[in-house]
Amino acid sequence: MLSLLLALLTTTTMNSSEPPSIVYDVSWDNASDHYYSVSVDVGDLTRETVEVAMPAWRPGRYILQNYSKYVIDFAATAPDGSPLPFEKVDKDTWRIVTLGNKSVTAHYKTYANVLDAGESYLDEGEAYVNPVSILVYVRDRMTEPVGLKLKQPDGWKIVSPLERSASGDMFLAEDYHELVDSPTMTSPNLRTVSFRESGATINIAVQGDWNYDKDRLIADHRAIVRAQGEIMGIVPFKSYLFLYHVLDHSMGHGVEHKNSTSIVLGPASAMTMPADGEYPSGLYNGFLGVASHELFHAWNVERIRPAAMYPTDYSREQYTTQMWIFEGITDYFGDVALLRAGLRSEESFLRGIAGTIQSFDQDPGRKVTSIAMSSFDSWTKQEGAPPGTFYSFYTAGKAMGAILDMKVRGLTNGAKSLDDVFQWLYAEYPANNRGVPEDGFEKALESVTGESFAAFFEDHIYGTKDVDWNSYFANAGMKLVEKQNPDPGAWMRIYFGGMSVMAIDPNGPGGQAGLQEGDVLTTVGGAPVTDTESLQEAVSRHSPGDRVDIAFTRDGETMTGELEIREPRKFADLVVLDGSSATQDRIRKAWLTTAAAR
Numbered sequence: 090m091l092s093l094l095l096a097l098l099t100t101t102t103m104n105s106s107e108p109p110s111i112v113y114d115v116s117w118d119n120a121s122d123h124y125y126s127v128s129v130d131v132g133d134l135t136r137e138t139v140e141v142a143m144p145a146w147r148p149g150r151y152i153l154q155n156y157s158k159y160v161i162d163f164a165a166t167a168p169d170g171s172p173l174p175f176e177k178v179d180k181d182t183w184r185i186v187t188l189g190n191k192s193v194t195a196h197y198k199t200y201a202n203v204l205d206a207g208e209s210y211l212d213e214g215e216a217y218v219n220p221v222s223i224l225v226y227v228r229d230r231m232t233e234p235v236g237l238k239l240k241q242p243d244g245w246k247i248v249s250p251l252e253r254s255a256s257g258d259m260f261l262a263e264d265y266h267e268l269v270d271s272p273t274m275t276s277p278n279l280r281t282v283s284f285r286e287s288g289a290t291i292n293i294a295v296q297g298d299w300n301y302d303k304d305r306l307i308a309d310h311r312a313i314v315r316a317q318g319e320i321m322g323i324v325p326f327k328s329y330l331f332l333y334h335v336l337d338h339s340m341g342h343g344v345e346h347k348n349s350t351s352i353v354l355g356p357a358s359a360m361t362m363p364a365d366g367e368y369p370s371g372l373y374n375g376f377l378g379v380a381s382h383e384l385f386h387a388w389n390v391e392r393i394r395p396a397a398m399y400p401t402d403y404s405r406e407q408y409t410t411q412m413w414i415f416e417g418i419t420d421y422f423g424d425v426a427l428l429r430a431g432l433r434s435e436e437s438f439l440r441g442i443a444g445t446i447q448s449f450d451q452d453p454g455r456k457v458t459s460i461a462m463s464s465f466d467s468w469t470k471q472e473g474a475p476p477g478t479f480y481s482f483y484t485a486g487k488a489m490g491a492i493l494d495m496k497v498r499g500l501t502n503g504a505k506s507l508d509d510v511f512q513w514l515y516a517e518y519p520a521n522n523r524g525v526p527e528d529g530f531e532k533a534l535e536s537v538t539g540e541s542f543a544a545f546f547e548d549h550i551y552g553t554k555d556v557d558w559n560s561y562f563a564n565a566g567m568k569l570v571e572k573q574n575p576d577p578g579a580w581m582r583i584y585f586g587g588m589s590v591m592a593i594d595p596n597g598p599g600g601q602a603g604l605q606e607g608d609v610l611t612t613v614g615g616a617p618v619t620d621t622e623s624l625q626e627a628v629s630r631h632s633p634g635d636r637v638d639i640a641f642t643r644d645g646e647t648m649t650g651e652l653e654i655r656e657p658r659k660f661a662d663l664v665v666l667d668g669s670s671a672t673q674d675r676i677r678k679a680w681l682t683t684a685a686a687r
Contacts, residue, residue, distance in 0.1 A: 109234040110192075112259065113224055113268075116240035120213045123202035124161075131227055132192040141195050141225040142182040144269070144403035148221075148390075149344045150207055151412060151467045156222045157181045159200040166194050181404060182228070199223045204334065206272075206344040206351040215276035215296060216240065217334070219344070219351065221269035226403065231265040241275045248281060248294040249273035250330045250349035266401060270391075272332055272344075272351040286311045287318040290328040297335030299357040306362075309369070312430035313381050319429070320422060321388050322512050329387065331380060335360065339591060339606040343379040345386030352379050356607070359586030368434050372586040377432055382423035389422070389511065390415040392519040399524025412464035413550075414530050417486010421494075422511075424487075431683050438681070442491045443569055443661035446558055449488045454480035460489065460550050489549070492561040493534065494680070496545070499564030500538040503676040510537050565677035566669025571659045576621060577628045580655040585610075588618055602639055603650035612640040613652065628654060 110132035115125055131139055143157040157180055165173040165185040173193055175185040185193055201209040201223060210217040218239060227233075236259040241247050251260035251271045262268035280295045284307050291314055293306060310331065318324040326348045336355030343352040354360070359372040369377055397409040424441055427433040433441075449455060457478045458466070463485060470479045494507035513533045518525050534542045548554040559568045578585050582597025588610040593600050604610065610618055614637040616627035631637055635654045640647060665677070 108254070108259075109236045109261070111227055111230065111233060111265075112236040112238065113220075114238045115216075115218060115223070117211055117216065120211050120216070123200055123211050124198045125201055125209070125211055125216075125218075125223055126198055127196070127223060127225075129195045129225060129227075130192060131195070131230075134187050134191050134193065136187065138184050138186055139193060140178070140182055140184045140228040142228060142404060143225050144221050145181055145405065146403065147207060147219075147344075148270070148398070148401055149386075151406075152471050153406065153468065154222075155180065156199075159223070161198050161200070163195070163197040166196065168192055168194075183225075195225065197225075204336075204353065205340070206334075206342045206353045214278065215274065217272070217274045217296075219272045221403070224269060226265045226269075231400075233264060235262050235265055235268050236260065237262065237268060237273065239273055239275060242277075245275045245277045246279040246281070247273070247275040248279060248292065248330060248332060250328070250346065267347070269403075270346045270348075272346060272349060274332060282307060284311060286314045287324040289314070289324050289326055291331070292328065293331045293333070295333045295335060297333070297355075297357055298337065299335035299360060301360075302362050309377060309430075309432060310380065312432060313377070313384060313426055316426040316430040317381070317385055317388075317422070320426060320508050320511070321515060322508075323515065325392055326387060329384070331384075339589075341375065341379065341591075343383045345383045345391060347387065347391040350380070350383035350386070352376075352383065354379065356586075356589065359589045359591065361587075368437070369432055372591060374433075375586075375591075377427060378423060381426045381430075382420055385419045385422045385426065386415075388515060389419045393511070393514045394519070394524045396524030396526045396529070406468040408465055408468070410461035410465050410527055410550075411525065411530065412467055413460050413482040413486035413489060415486075417483050417488075418490035418493075418507075420483055420487040421490030422507075428681065429683055435681050435683070439567075439663040440660070442487075443663045445484055446488045446491070446569065447661035449480070449484050450556075450558075452480045452484070453477040455485070456553050459553050460485045488556075492556065492558060493545075495561040495564045496542075497534065497538055498676045498680065499561070500540050502672065503679060505537050506679070510534055513537055562663060563666070564673065565680055566666045566673030567663050567677060568666055569661055570664050572662050573657045574660040575625060575657060577624050578621070579658045579660065581652070585621065585624075587620065588624070598653050598655055602652040603648065604639075604641060605643070608641045608643050608648075610639065610641045611647075613637060614639075 112130045114128045117125055129141065143160060145155050146153050163183055165175045167173055167190045173185055173188060175183050178184050185195060187193055201211045204210045207219060209219045209222045238259045249260050249271060251262055254261050262271065276296055278296060281292060282303055283290060283292045291310060293310060330349035332349060332351045334353040335357045337357055338355050340353050340355040343350060354376055360376055361371060362373055363369050395409040395411045398407045424438055428438045454477055463480060463482045497510060498506050510533045513536055514525060531542050531546050549556055562568055581599035582594035583590055583599040584592040590604055590606050590608045593604060593606055612618060613627040614631060618624040618627050631654045633654050633656045636651050637654065639650050639652045
């Protein structure tokens with residue numbers, strides 16, 4: 090099926106013989122001050138004024154960020170270099186008076202000193218351009234072809250998902266939307282590898298001091314691309330860029346794009362690749378998890394888009410109740426792809442699904458805010474909602490994705506799955522240049538199964554009724570149970586990579602003992618700890634309620650604290666029912682089939 094659908098893939102060819110009438114030029118004078126100098130040449134003018142505006146938000150982060158706050162020294166000039174009058178008409182927009190000129194150039198500087206996947210960054214060692222955060226758009230001309238020139242010092246490599254012009258002097262985009270969906274980077278230290286998979290060229294670029302195994306990196310990415318192509322029945326891109334920043338300190342952030350993803354992760358010292366025959370673990374497992382999540386966005390949100398964001402309006406909020414679908418179910422399929430690719434064990438996959446459900450179920454916010462409203466209100470409530478009233482649509486959507494998959498499989502006696510629902514969405518909406526309406530996902534479920542989902546959506550998406558999880562997992566002959574978690578990191582409320590603290594609850598026992606992200610735990614009660622096994626052994630010498638000394642290093646300095654020993658925490662798990670039927674076994678096997686089993 091995949092190979093047949095690949096033959097149907099169409100691409101847009103731009104006429105590179107004629108330069109676009111809107112061209113951006115990004116350079117810098119002193120990288121250490123973190124200011125990009127941007128000029129925008131705008132031609133083919135017919136009006137007395139032209140307006141340019143900086144985006145107020147970026148796709149992938151549904152909250153206003155107001156990138157115009159970084160802009161200084163705005164100016165405008167005619168073709169002969171003479172200044173043109175302009176005024177700033179709102180927080181994001183500048184109106185330039187053309188004085189009869191058929192072309193004008195807008196000039197400004199913009200500050201770029203946040204190194205994550207969603208902003209732009211500049212220093213002496215790299216220029217990372219996430220265009221949506223630094224490039225203005227020309228009002229009423231956002232669908233025209235545009236060009237991008239980025240300064241490339243001698244000896245620096247450059248990567249971008251965009252194609253070069255025939256002359257090679259700029260990158261080309263079909264329109265502003267494609268331009269700002271295309272992170273571009275130049276650095277003297279970039280390392281790149283490429284391979285072919287499922288009819289596409291896959292490029293991997295790594296910035297940072299990470300000692301990776303190139304063959305393993307390619308093999309793991311190949312498996313993820315193949316698995317996701319099989320889920321969706323089509324690979325929608327000719328080429329795709331995985332752009333990685335690997336840092337020496339704790340960090341985790343990824344942003345999706347139509348033909349690429351930008352991911353920032355660290356510390357590099359904790360990203361140890363597994364030996365042959367072993368499943369990925371620790372931070373490298375997390376690295377693949379982010380990569381898989383962001384890649385699935387190439388289908389879900391980049392092409393299958395909510396109608397409310399079709400097209401993107403960068404000047405204001407665009408409200409939808411569907412972000413639990415576009416982010417949360419993407420997270421579900423990201424994990425499914427790792428399982429099917431043979432990069433995650435069945436045990437780890439099931440425990441992850443169960444843990445997500447447990448987190449959702451125990452969040453008090455779910456009884457106050459519906460899943461639909463957690464999506465709709467993300468613009469205002471992601472930061473600063475009253476305690477216990479809001480929660481992540483990622484968590485909610487991942488939990489819903491799992492049980493909707495079970496429901497579809499049960500209703501169709503295993504003939505269909507959530508894969509088929511998303512293939513239906515892809516064929517119905519992006520293929521017809523349409524966004525998904527607010528009830529589009531519900532209609533997709535009903536079209537695939539022939540059954541109504543109205544009650545489910547009324548109770549659990551638009552309402553806040555408790556979910557009878559086991560009624561859904563029974564379709565696969567499984568049920569949720571609680572088990573005790575022997576990992577001390579669970580009750581310490583720490584996520585370890587080795588003994589390095591990757592994430593921590595500052596109010597948990599580990600945080601109260603003084604540990605912070607980036608610290609490396611070295612002893613507990615005087616006993617050295619180097620891995621989870623030695624940590625468990627050290628803790629087992631003490632009883633709940635005991636307070637023991639710990640030692641850890643921070644930035645090379647040894648520090649100490651006092652840790653309260655706690656009872657092991659209970660965690661959720663999915664287990665097989667006793668006496669499951671042949672149909673249940675068949676559905677479960679199809680759900681959990683891995684690459685090795687195929």
